[in-house]
Structures are given as structure tokens and as C-alpha cells.
Amino acid sequence: MKNYKIPFNKPxxxxxxxxxxxxxxxxxxxxxxxxxxxxxQNFFQEQYGFGKCLLTSSCTDAxxxxxxxxxxxxxxxxxxxxxxxxxxxxxxxxxxxxxxxVDSRKDHPGMDEEAIEPLITEKTKxxxxxxxxxxxxxxxxxxxxxxxxxxxxIEDAAQAIDNYYIDKKGNRRPLGSIGHxxxxxxxxxxxxxxxxxGMLAINDEQxxxxxxxxxxxxxxxxxxxxxEVDKYGWVDVGSSFxxxxxxxxxxxxxxxxxxxxxxxRKAIWQHYNENLKTWALEEGVQLPYIPDFSTNNAHMxxxxxxxxxxxSLIIQQLKEKDILSVFHYxxxxxxxxxxxKHDGRILPETDRYTNCLLRLPFYYELDTKSQEQIIxxxxxxxxxHSAYSIAQ
Amino acid sequence: MKNYKIPFNKPxxxxxxxxxxxxxxxxxxxxxxxxxxxxxQNFFQEQYGFGKCLLTSSCTDAxxxxxxxxxxxxxxxxxxxxxxxxxxxxxxxxxxxxxxxVDSRKDHPGMDEEAIEPLITEKTKxxxxxxxxxxxxxxxxxxxxxxxxxxxxIEDAAQAIDNYYIDKKGNRRPLGSIGHxxxxxxxxxxxxxxxxxGMLAINDEQxxxxxxxxxxxxxxxxxxxxxEVDKYGWVDVGSSFxxxxxxxxxxxxxxxxxxxxxxxRKAIWQHYNENLKTWALEEGVQLPYIPDFSTNNAHMxxxxxxxxxxxSLIIQQLKEKDILSVFHYxxxxxxxxxxxKHDGRILPETDRYTNCLLRLPFYYELDTKSQEQIIxxxxxxxxxHSAYSIAQ
Numbered sequence: 001m002k003n004y005k006i007p008f009n010k011p012x013x014x015x016x017x018x019x020x021x022x023x024x025x026x027x028x029x030x031x032x033x034x035x036x037x038x039x040x041q042n043f044f045q046e047q048y049g050f051g052k053c054l055l056t057s058s059c060t061d062a063x064x065x066x067x068x069x070x071x072x073x074x075x076x077x078x079x080x081x082x083x084x085x086x087x088x089x090x091x092x093x094x095x096x097x098x099x100x101x102v103d104s105r106k107d108h109p110g111m112d113e114e115a116i117e118p119l120i121t122e123k124t125k126x127x128x129x130x131x132x133x134x135x136x137x138x139x140x141x142x143x144x145x146x147x148x149x150x151x152x153x154i155e156d157a158a159q160a161i162d163n164y165y166i167d168k169k170g171n172r173r174p175l176g177s178i179g180h181x182x183x184x185x186x187x188x189x190x191x192x193x194x195x196x197x198g199m200l201a202i203n204d205e206q207x208x209x210x211x212x213x214x215x216x217x218x219x220x221x222x223x224x225x226x227x228e229v230d231k232y233g234w235v236d237v238g239s240s241f242x243x244x245x246x247x248x249x250x251x252x253x254x255x256x257x258x259x260x261x262x263x264x265r266k267a268i269w270q271h272y273n274e275n276l277k278t279w280a281l282e283e284g285v286q287l288p289y290i291p292d293f294s295t296n297n298a299h300m301x302x303x304x305x306x307x308x309x310x311x312s313l314i315i316q317q318l319k320e321k322d323i324l325s326v327f328h329y330x331x332x333x334x335x336x337x338x339x340x341k342h343d344g345r346i347l348p349e350t351d352r353y354t355n356c357l358l359r360l361p362f363y364y365e366l367d368t369k370s371q372e373q374i375i376x377x378x379x380x381x382x383x384x385h386s387a388y389s390i391a392q
Numbered sequence: 393m394k395n396y397k398i399p400f401n402k403p404x405x406x407x408x409x410x411x412x413x414x415x416x417x418x419x420x421x422x423x424x425x426x427x428x429x430x431x432x433q434n435f436f437q438e439q440y441g442f443g444k445c446l447l448t449s450s451c452t453d454a455x456x457x458x459x460x461x462x463x464x465x466x467x468x469x470x471x472x473x474x475x476x477x478x479x480x481x482x483x484x485x486x487x488x489x490x491x492x493x494v495d496s497r498k499d500h501p502g503m504d505e506e507a508i509e510p511l512i513t514e515k516t517k518x519x520x521x522x523x524x525x526x527x528x529x530x531x532x533x534x535x536x537x538x539x540x541x542x543x544x545x546i547e548d549a550a551q552a553i554d555n556y557y558i559d560k561k562g563n564r565r566p567l568g569s570i571g572h573x574x575x576x577x578x579x580x581x582x583x584x585x586x587x588x589x590g591m592l593a594i595n596d597e598q599x600x601x602x603x604x605x606x607x608x609x610x611x612x613x614x615x616x617x618x619x620e621v622d623k624y625g626w627v628d629v630g631s632s633f634x635x636x637x638x639x640x641x642x643x644x645x646x647x648x649x650x651x652x653x654x655x656x657r658k659a660i661w662q663h664y665n666e667n668l669k670t671w672a673l674e675e676g677v678q679l680p681y682i683p684d685f686s687t688n689n690a691h692m693x694x695x696x697x698x699x700x701x702x703x704s705l706i707i708q709q710l711k712e713k714d715i716l717s718v719f720h721y722x723x724x725x726x727x728x729x730x731x732x733k734h735d736g737r738i739l740p741e742t743d744r745y746t747n748c749l750l751r752l753p754f755y756y757e758l759d760t761k762s763q764e765q766i767i768x769x770x771x772x773x774x775x776x777h778s779a780y781s782i783a784q
Contacts (some may be wrong), residue, residue, distance in 0.1 A: 011422050018414040021638065024412055030403050030580040030587035057449040057588075058610060060632035074466070086626045090610050093629055094486075188422040195422035195636030196402045196449075217452060218482050218729065234727035237485055240452035244587030246413065278396060335626035337610065 005322035006374065009193075011188045012364035014257040018278050020249035032242025033222070036249040041199075043255050048162075048174035050182070050201035052208050054215050055248055059185035059378070063091035065198060065241055066181045067155045068214050069207050070126055072097045079119050080128035080156075081111035082333040082350040083155045088130055088156050089332050100124070101333040103347040107289045109133070109357065112349070113141040126152040131160035131175050133302065134191075136294035139178045153179030157201075160184070161192050161298035162262055172295065172356045180204040186251055191261060191299055194251040197243055215240040241296035260326075265298035271371055272360060274300045278339050279379040285310070292346040305356040306383065314358060314381050321377055397714035398766065403580045403587075403755035406649040409536035412641035424634025425614075428641040433591075435634065435647050440566035442593035444600050446607050447640055447696050448633045451550040451577030451590035455483035457633055458573045458592060460606050460672075462518055462544045464489045471511050472520035472548075473503035474725040474742040480522055481724050482549050483684070490745065492516070493725040495739040499681045501525070501749065503725050504741070505533040512537070518544040523552035526583075528686035531557045531570045538571075545571030549593075552576070553584050554654055572596040578643055583653060583691055586643035589635055606630040656756050657690035663763055664693040664752060671771040679701075698775065700747040706718050706773050707750065713769055719750050 023253055024036055032055075043051040056062045066201040072078070074096030080088055089099050095391040100119050102111045109132045116127060127146060129137035139155075146153045157163075175183025181204070186197035195250035202211050212222045217236025223229045254261070273287060279289050286304035290296045305311040311327065319324050331350040333342040360374060408561045414430055424447075433445040436468055448454045464470070466488030472480055474493035492511050494503045508519060519530035519538055531547075538545045549555075549568040556564040568574025571782070573596070577587035591595050594603050604614045615621045632749045665679060672679050678696035697703040703719065713779050723742040725734040730784025752766060 011420055013417060018410065018417055021413050021417075024409040024587075025413075025642075030585065032588055033581045057453075057635075058632035061449075064631065086609050086611055086630070087632060089626070090624065090629055090631065094631070096488075148701060165718060195416075195423065195638050196424055196632065196634060197636070216476050219478055233722040234481070234724055234729045236729055237482055238457065238478070239482065239486070240450035240479060240588065242588060243449075244589070247585050247636060250638065252415075330623065330625040332626055336626055341780065348674055 004324040006324065006361050006366075006370050008324040008359070008361050009189045010363040010365055011193055012261065014253050016253040016256065016259070017250045020253045021246045023249060024210070024245040024249040027245070029255070030245055034137040034245040034248070035241050037242070038243050040248050040251050040255060044199065044201065048177055048201075050174070050177050051203040052201075052211065052213060054200045054202070055239070055243050055251070056198040056200055058187070058196050059183050059241050061239070062093060062183035062198045062200035062239045063154070063156065064094065065211065065214055066183060067091045067095045067097070068237060069181070069211055070152045070154070074121050075123060077121060077123040078126045078128060078253060079116055079124060081130050081147040082131075082303070082331045082347050083109050083132070083329055083353050084130045084156065084332065085158065085329060086332065088128060088340070092128075098123070099338065101342060101350070102346060102348040106349055108135060108291065109129055109353045110135060110137050115136045116142070116145055120149050120151070124149065126153055126154055128154045128156055129179070130156040130158075131163065133288060134160040134297040134299035135288070135290055136160070136163065136165040136175055138291070138293055139173070143178060155182040156177040157182045157198075158185035159190065159299045161190065161297060162258060164295040165224050166189070166267055166293050166295065176201045177203055181207065187218055191265060191297060192251070192254045192258060194243070194247050194254065197247055197251060206385035210236065215241045224305070240377055260386045261364060262297065266296065267369065268362060269296065269301055271368070272375070275375045276378060282382050289347055302358050302361050303358045303360065303378070304353065305358060308355040310381070310383065311356055314378060317377050317381055318374065321373065322373060323361060323377070325360055330354055367391055394639055396716040398716065398753050398758075398762050400716040400718050400751070400753050401581045402755040402757055403585055404653065406645050406653070408645040409642045413638045413644045416637040416641040419637070422637055424636055424640075426637040426640070427535050428644050429634070429636050431641040431663070432640050432643050432647060436591065436593065440593075442566070442569050443597060444593075444603065446592045446594070446633070447635050447643070447656040448590040448592055448601060448607075449547045449635050450588050450628060451548075451575050452479035452483060452581070453631070453633045454575035454590045454592035455479055455546070455548065456486065456631070457576060457603065457606055458546045459483045459487045459489070460571065460629060461603055462546070464517060467515060469513060469515040470520060471508055471516060471519045473522050474723045474739050475501050475721055475745050476522045476548065476698040476724065477522070477550065477721060478724065479731065480520060481730070484520075484545040488518070489588055490733070491724070491730065493739060493742070496741040496745055497742055500527060501684065501745045502527060502529050507532045508534070508537055509616060512543070517543065518541055518546055520546045520548055521557065521571070525680060526552040526555045526691035527554065527680070527682060528552070528567055530683070530685055533558055535570060540609040547571040547574040549574045550577035551582065551688065553582065554650060557686040558685050558687065568593045569595055573599065575746070577648070583657060583689060584643070584646045584650060586635070586639050586646065588772075589639050589643060593759040602628065607633045653756060654689065657754075658688065660754060660763065661688065661690035661693055661759055664767065667767045668695070668770060675775050686687070686776060693754050695750045695752065695770070696745065702773070702775065703750050704749055709769050709773055710766065713765065715753060715766060715769070717750055717752050
């Protein structure tokens with residue numbers, strides 16, 4: 001892969017990652033569920049009030065755990081946005097679920113909360129809101145539906161670390177703490193990273209014991225080491241969902257600097273937002289929308305262009321100056337894998353984001369000079385025919 | 393957990409683990425499938441002639457990949473030993489398979505190759521030989537059966553790194569390279585470690601492309617980066633099976649010293665074997681058996697006691713001197729999870745190993761003095777009534 005002068009992402013090191021990893025290595029306890037794993041899990045439980053946290057090898061793993069925990073059976077239906085990463089869907093497809101895709105909101109790529117209810121059938125087992133760009137879905141609406149129809153809610157909070165939903169009374173509730181479970185990612189592109197890595201936050205007590213068993217390969221090993229049972233064995237399905245202590249050690253170094261990272265990212269986000277506002281208005285480009293019910297964790301900054309042409313033009317202009325901007329996701333309901341399994345509904349907003357959303361470079365070490373250059377290039381892209389013809 | 397003067401296991405560091413991890417961290421590429429991942433995969437392909445190698449987060453993950461690759465469907469039957477780790481079974485149970493357990497051999501805890509054929513039905517899809525203690529199953533027998541009945545063979549080579557099957561013509565074939573696929577573990581208790589970690593070795597070409605897709609979360613991302621497709625998307629089921637680059641970096645430091653590690657472990661193994669032989673004969677204890685068709689990778693040293701009482705006594709005597717010996721596995725066919733799904737056949741050898749097998753401390757840094765002490769304690773346990781009464 002080509003190296004860009006201004007890459008799209010650059011993993012930020014707080015300084016102690018290698019040190020703590022070395023400490024884990026020297027401790028002689030290298031497999032999972034040791035000192036650093038406990039430290040990270042406790043941090044999340046205390047900081048955000050999650051019921052029980054279990055580190056995993058990836059957010060994908062956390063989603064798979066949640067699918068096992070709510071006992072997804074072949075034919076069960078799970079409602080989720082189509083505009084999301086493949087793992088949101090795969091975790092449930094692996095258990096035999098049928099995915100029922102909801103369109104995105106007009107103002108924001110998150111799922112359209114108003115479009116969920118008509119999709120609920122007798123087979124619906126769960127709703128999986130994805131907090132896209134870390135921005136909250138309207139959780140009160142979703143939880144109300146879930147309560148009325150007796151559904152599980154798994155928050156895909158892969159991008160939503162340290163972000164909050166604000167309810168009508170003005171209470172701030174950490175994302176991932178509202179549904180029955182929440183899943184997080186520490187992949188190298190996230191605010192807080194461990195290379196690969198993730199976490200399952202479990203809020204509904206009924207899942208605490210079984211979660212630990214599934215996490216430990218279907219054994220009651222954890223209960224055994226706490227002295228609660230006198231031998232341990234195979235008691236359930238499960239997998240090897242634990243990351244190694246070295247991975248947890250890396251994560252711990254990041255968590256120690258969580259607030260610093262968030263402050264810096266928010267400043268970068270604000271700077272983009274302030275300086276692209278006028279241009280965006282003139283050119284009909286949408287900037288990220290933060291609804292009243294969400295705080296902003298500055299996970300990413302994106303543009304929603306007017307057309308795929310406009311997006312290609314911006315990508316191209318940035319590329320000419322050795323700057324990488326990227327788009328995602330290819331909507332899942334039109335994917336080669338799921339197109340023939342999808343029920344045929346057209347999801348116009350999803351398609352629009354697939355074609356028009358563009359993510360600008362965003363990382364802790366993005367300096368002002370680089371950011372100014374990006375802004376300058378973007379704001380010089382004008383919606384003129386001559387400009388378009390350059391892009392073609 | 394208590395710290396023992398002589399622990400059961402102690403992860404061995406070759407020296408460069410933290411250094412390479414640091415290098416991975418500083419490279420800015422922290423997620424999976426980077427420089428060190430490629431290096432490790434190439435090493436295995438070149439050294440052992442595996443068709444295609446993919447590092448995974450665990451051997452469990454590699455087994456799960458294999459179950460997806462051979463397209464296990466609910467109701468399919470998979471034949472494997474009952475005396476194995478839960479993951480051998482879970483990986484297939486997660487896909488809906490029915491596990492058909494084979495008893496172990498009398499001379500060795502590996503599966504009884506002669507007992508497989510009567511268990512094959514129209515629903516049988518795969519045989520999963522587990523190379524227990526790294527010692528080869530009789531692969532010619534198993535592959536013959538597989539060919540005759542058109543079955544897949546997944547070698548669970550979790551403990552079998554750098555070990556060989558010797559066929560009737562005297563050819564040495566690396567374990568994991570004989571079946572359609574082989575799975576390896578680099579968990580901290582193995583010869584070669586990365587904390588948590590594993591690998592899928594794929595020998596049958598028909599699986600090469602799809603394996604890469606399943607590994608990359610069900611996307612054709614790898615083909616995209618090679619320029620083979622012009623965009624990447626969701627093309628199959630999959631999961632996040634890749635370990636981070638830091639994990640692969642750790643593994644690379646180990647692989648650089650593979651031969652040194654193996655030489656040292658073989659010396660420890662031989663020392664146990666030489667010095668326990670006479671006592672074992674007198675006391676009716678079985679020592680590890682290496683069949684003519686297997687080389688020995690010195691993964692573990694175990695005793696097969698005459699009774700659970702004798703085993704408890706040895707554990708106890710060692711414990712009094714602050715030495716930890718451990719037993720495993722609780723046979724899967726009698727587990728709380730599978731007992732009512734098992735077909736009721738009694739598997740006497742499996743039960744015997746469950747009750748009587750004991751693993752002695754075994755790690756690279758086990759020094760001669762410590763080993764002498766262990767040998768001295770063990771050989772002083774005599775099968776007398778007075779000794780038994782101490783144990784009770």
C-alpha cells in the first residue's frame with residue numbers, strides 16, 4: 001500500500017504501550033484474563049457504569065458473543081442498518097439469523113428509528129442500532145420498541161467509545177450502557193486502540209454468568225478459579241474470545257490518556273466543522289449532524305457530497321496533493337453476499353451514503369498545517385462543470 | 393492464583409519479543425495482516441510445505457474457520473476424540489454439527505484409528521484427528537478412510553508444531569500438512585507461543601480463496617489490495633480471525649529460535665523418560681508412547697497412573713514441595729454440556745485418561761536441579777497401602 005504525506009489514519013501511541021506490553025511479557029502471564037485485562041475491564045465498568053465488561057479479540061467477537069447470548073436460532077430476524085460494517089451482520093448470520101435492513105436517517109447515516117416498527121414480525125428477536133461515527137441513535141425510541149415487542153437491543157458501539165445519549169430529561173447515558181449489551185472496537189482506526197481488539201459490555205444481569213462461560217470457550221473456568229465450582233469443564237458453546245495480556249496492556253496505556261485523546265480529537269473535529277461550513281452550504285454538501293440527543297466523541301469527520309462525481313473529484317484533488325481520503329460502506333443489502341437474501345426493499349438513504357459519504361483524514365497527530373491544507377483543497381472544489389470534467 | 397516454586401508452565405521468551413512488538417507498534421500498522429503476519433505465514437509455508445497459512449487469534453478460531461470452510465450444516469456429523477480440549481468440538485457445534493466421539497487408543501491418548509469406521513454414517517462430513525501431546529495419529533489410516541467415504545480431515549495440531557508423521561515408506565510428513573487443513577495453537581502453554589494465537593494451514597487448494605475471505609470478515613479485501621477486484625465488499629460469512637501485528641511480531645521472535653526451543657524441550661523430555669522408566673515399570677505407570685509412525689516434538693511429559701488415587705497422591709506430594717502438576721481433560725462425552733447429546737457409548741480409554749493422566753512441569757527454563765527434584769518426588773511415590781492412605 002502506498003504511503004501518503006497525509007494518510008487517512010495514523011495510530012496514536014500515548015507512550016507507554018510498549019512498556020506495558022513488555023511488563024505483561026515479563027510477568028509470565030501472556031494468555032488472556034490477567035492483570036491488564038482486569039484493569040481495563042474495571043476501568044470501563046467504573047467509568048461508564050456498564051454492568052460487566054469482557055475484553056474480546058475484536059468488536060466482531062463481541063457481536064458474535066451477543067448473538068450466542070441472546071440465543072439466535074436459524075430463522076430469527078434481526079433488524080439493523082444496511083449502512084454498517086459487515087461484522088454487524090455476519091455475527092448474526094453465523095447463527096442462522098435473517099437480517100432485516102433498515103434505511104438510514106436523512107440527516108445522518110445512523111438507522112432511521114421511525115422505520116423500524118413496520119419491520120418487526122413475530123420472528124424478530126433483536127434490534128442492533130449502530131452508533132455511526134460514534135453518534136447516538138435515538139435510544140429511547142429504540143428501547144421503547146424493544147420493550148413493547150419484547151426484543152433484545154445490542155448496541156454496536158464500535159465507534160462510540162466515551163460518547164453519550166441525552167434523554168428527554170437531559171440525562172447523559174453512556175452509549176453501550178443502554179441496550180441489553182453494547183459492543184466496542186479498539187481496532188487501529190478507532191479513538192482508543194489496541195491494534196485488533198474489542199469489548200462486550202453487558203448490562204442485563206441475566207447474561208453475566210453465561211457471558212463469562214462463552215468467553216472462556218464454553219467452560220466454567222472463571223467460576224473454578226474463583227472457587228465457586230470444584231472442577232471445570234464443558235458446560236456450553238463458546239469460543240476463544242479473550243485477547244492476550246499483551247493486547248490488554250496496550251489498551252491500558254491508551255485508557256490512561258483517554259481524556260487527552262478525546263480533547264485533541266474534538267479540537268480537530270471542530271476545526272474541520274468551522275472551516276468547511278460555508279463551503280458546504282454553498283456546494284450543497286452535508287457536514288456531520290449531531291442530534292440534540294447525542295454528544296460528540298469526534299470519532300470521524302465526513303462529508304456527504306451531492307453526487308458520486310463530486311466525491312470522486314474531492315478524493316482526486318486530495319490525492320494529487322498526496323492526501324488520502326476514503327469512503328465506506330458498500331450497503332449490505334446490495335452486497336454480492338446478501339442481495340438475493342434481502343427482501344427487495346429500496347433503501348435510498350443507505351444508497352446515498354454509499355455513493356456520497358467521504359471521510360477526511362482524522363487522527364490525533366494531524367497537525368494544524370496539514371488540516372489547513374486539506375481544508376484549502378476541499379473548499380477549492382467548486383461544483384462547476386469544468387471541475388467535473390477534470391474528474392472524469 | 394498461587395505462585396509455585398516450580399510452576400507447571402512458564403512461557404519462554406527468546407529475547408526479541410518485546411523488541412519486535414515495539415517495531416510493529418512504531419510501524420504504525422497495528423491491525424492484522426501486516427509485515428510480521430506475512431513473515432510468520434511465509435515461514436510456515438516454506439518450512440513445512442503447508443499450502444497456505446493464515447494466522448488466527450487462536451487455534452479455536454482456526455478450527456472455526458475450518459468448520460465454515462467445509463460448510464458444516466446443522467445435523468452433519470463430525471468424528472473426533474472425546475479426550476480433547478473443548479474447542480475441538482465447539483468449533484463444529486457452533487455450526488450445528490453433531491459430534492460423534494471416538495475412544496482413545498490403549499497405548500496413547502490419541503484417537504483409536506480402528507474405532508472410526510463403524511461410526512461413519514451418511515451424515516458424516518469430517519474426521520478431526522487430534523495429535524495429542526504433539527504425537528501423530530496414524531494419518532495413512534485416517535486419510536484412507538476419508539478417501540473411501542469422501543470425508544474431510546481437519547488435523548487438530550494445536551500441540552503438534554514441528555512434528556512429523558512417518559509413513560510406511562519412511563517419508564516424514566509435517567503434521568498439519570496431511571489433512572485438508574491443520575490447525576495450530578500458540579497459546580502460552582505451547583512450544584512456540586504468542587500469548588493467545590493460532591494458525592490455519594490449508595492444504596487443499598479448493599479452500600485457498602474462500603479461506604482468505606472468511607478470515608477478512610467475509611470480504612474480498614485481500615483480493616482488492618492485490619488489485620484483483622476494483623472494490624471490496626461483503627461476499628461471504630466470516631469473522632475477525634486475524635491477530636494484531638503485535639501478536640504476529642511476538643510469534644516471529646519465537647520462530648527465529650524454533651530449533652533451539654525444540655532441542656531444549658527434547659532434552660527435558662528425554663531426561664524425564666530415562667529417569668522415570670524403571671519406577672514406572674515397577675508401579676504400573678504408563679509413560680508417553682511414541683508410535684513408530686510419529687516423531688516426538690516434546691510438547692509435554694505425562695504419566696498415566698494406575699488409578700485416580702495414585703494420581704492424586706503424586707499431585708499432592710509434588711504440591712507439598714511447591715511444585716504444580718496438572719491433569720486434563722474431562723472427557724467431552726460425559727461433560728454437562730454434551731452428556732445428553734452423546735449417543736451413550738461407553739469410552740473406557742477416554743475415561744481412563746480423564747482419571748489417570750498427569751502432566752509434569754514442562755517448560756524451556758526447567759533446570760536440571762528442578763527436574764531432578766520432580767523425578768525424585770515422583771519416584772518415591774510407591775504403590776503401597778500406607779501411601780494411599782496418606783492421599784485420602
